[in-house]
Amino acid sequence: MLKKLFTVRNLVILLLVVALFVVSGLLGLKVPPPEVSLAAEPVLHIGGFAVTNALLTAWIVMIILVVAALITTRHYPKDLDNAKNSDLVPSGFSNFVEWMVEGFYGFSESVAGKWVTKFFPIIMTIFLFIVVSNWIGLIPGVGTIGLLEHPASGAEGFAAKGAILTAQPAASGAEGFILVPFLRAPSTDLNFTVALALVAVFMAQYFGVAAQKLGYFKKFLDLSGFKQGAFMGVIQLFVGVLELISELARIISYSFRLFGNIFAGEVLLAVLAFLIPYVVSLPFLGLELFVGFIQAFVFMMLALVFFTLSTIRHGEEEHH
């Protein structure tokens, strides 16, 4: 057991970590604790349109996904009817993607039934987009490399040594700097998560109307209770109002669940890196990988469940 720990590889890693401590101690590089900024900062301007670092990273995520899709489907034969069996056998990366998509498709089918062909493209896109967005924030350099800028009035800045920010507060008179990173995980920007939540909630209404035509809106305005007297009628109306509120509250819970989890994770990683550098962050990076996956999966599954619920006629459960 102990023998296995003392391999050459582990020794090199240990030496590297020690060397990192020594070098950063000798250079006196002490960076300030990260500025926790709730809003994404603009990094470049196209016309009058400010592009924030989260938006920039979201574009990179899209490029990654498009390239991955192209690589996956690259060697599929164009003419499927005359293709040999051996041409259709996936290998390598596309094998992995097919395995993953098939797994999710089977799972979605078990929840959504016959609607799976309609739901699956949307929820899988949401899942892949979110999971890559969550994980991209864990890459070293995302959120730590950026421009030094003067902070907005009121906030205090730090002195910079060359290109590196130091922990010393800015000298009196001179204006200090703060770091504005080029890249930032898109899920740590509320705009991103609210946009996805709006899409998910809107599509639930769309599928509801597609499945039950105008009967879908009976959920929100139910007058059938008046057949059983005025009291039941008023209660049914009130239930309709509650349904409307729960539909709107979904936007908040969808978006803040994703945002809160990923944002809190990034802050946790940043704070831990300042408690004991290099070492303590490692297990938490693993945790954040897991959390990023789970949150993407949860978002996908909630969208799937709400889509499915909206296709089922309201009150069907009570009178079979």
Next chain:
Amino acid sequence: MDVEGLKAIGAALAIGLGAIGPGIGIGIIGGKAMEAMGRNPEAAGNIRTNMILAIVFAESVAIYALVIALLLKFV
């Protein structure tokens, strides 16, 4: 005590107290799901997905507390 300090205490109390309920809830959900899986291991996959869904609903209460905490801290 200045307003900033009171705000910080308010934010900490909001998320701290708000996490108690969902914490207990998620614990109960997880425990019951484990019990069910132990009794009926064949249904483990189905139970797990439903467990995650239930956990998410319990968690969203904590998310509302987080929203309040963030509002207090940053807005």
